[in-house]
Amino acid sequence: MNNSSVYLRALVSCMQNAYIFFFTLGIYFVYIPWNLERLQLAETDLGLWLFIFGVVNLISNQITGRIIVPKIGTKNIIMIGTVILAFCPYLLIVVDTYLSFMLVAFPFGAAIGFVIPSNQTQVSNIENKTNKIYTPIYQAAFSAGSLSGALMAAYVIRQGIDPEITFSVMGFIILLSVLIIYFLGLPRSEDSVDPISKFQLPKKNIFIFGILLMFNFATIGIIIDWSSLWLTRDLLAPLFLGGLVIVFFNAGEIVARLLASSFIQLLGEKIVGGYLSIIGAVILFTSILTSNLYLIIPALVLFGLFTANFIAIVIRQAIKVTTDPISLTVSNLTTLGFSGFIFGPAIVGYTAKYLGLTFNMYALCVIWGFNGICLIYLMSKKQN
Secondary structure (H helix, E strand, O other): OOHHHHHHHHHHHHHHHHHHHHHHHHHHHHHHHHHHHHHOOOHHHHHHHHHHHHHHHHHHHHHHHHHHHHHHOHHHHHHHHHHHHOOHHHHHHHOOOHHHHHHOHHHHHHHHHHHHHHHHHHHHHHHHHHOOOOHHHHHHHHHHHHHHHHHHHHHHHHHOOOHHHHHHHHHHHHHHHHHHHHHHOOOHHHOOOOOOOOOOOOOHHHHHHHHHHHHHHHHHHHHHOOHHHHHHHHOOOOHHHOOHHHHHHHHHHHHHHHOHHHHHHHHOHHHHHHHHHHHHHHHHHHHHHHOOHHHHHHHHHHHHHHHOOHHHHHHHHHHHOOOOOHHHHHHHHHHHHHOHHHHHHHHHHHHHHHOOHHHHHHHHHHHHHHHHHHHHHHHHHHHO
16 A cells, blocks of 8 residues: 555544544533533533643643653554543533532543544644645544534434433444544554653743644633533523534634645735734624624634634644654644643633623634734744
């Protein structure tokens, strides 16, 4: 089998794994208001859960990139993490106490630390060997999974299907994903051959790009975790429409990521990652001022379209400016990025409770616009 076929199979493996998992998450995100009400939890409790998740994920990211991947390879750790992930969403909707709900954050955070950076390491390694752009296409699987999951949630809620049945089925499908990874995943001979790295602070150039991801990850939960509450509480939409923000935001993201290679070749990474992010943030901010759902929905599509490739370009730029191994670079970037979950949820939960969810939507626009400005500055500085 030639190398191009091996790389294509591995890319498909990463994409299906990401799609199935985010499809399951897309369903769960719509159920968040129901789950909080079932357990009688407040917004600050969800913020604490995400804080615990973030701390565990940060530790898991570093252990994975520095020790586990160099020892057993990305394919094996992805399979281990995926097995753990298969049970976590189901546990979230069957636990019946505050403590048990919080405890689920530990295996969930650890498993994400195994799977997400390892998948990205595979994709970045393939990009490095083929000199092609695959990260946006891979990340399109995230958006496609979230979008179709939100749509599926609307369907199962309208049909009155028991959530335990829904998440049992999804857990089984996630386990089937492990078989696909086993047969299609990147073989050890083509994997990154990186040495075990000691724990140390990321280099300055990686740290700066990681900070941009940190702000992005700290606020992405406003869309993923809080948008259904925003629609149902502030805009008074019914529960089955709670996934509208996720659906339309991800619809824009999917288009942008599938066409990312063409966009980048036509406009350049600075415009696609920086200037379009600023424009998208301004459009969404303006639409929220109207409180009109019919204006907010198309604005969300444009927001997703214009901001979708920010993360991919940040990762690509960081890899270009460092001599560290790809697995270590990705580990450091994702660790810094997911560290946003340490302080982001607590801040978002506090502001949601005392300043309102709409305030968080405004804050999202401001922060993502600021990220775009910073990326433009870093890329201009690098060129000079």
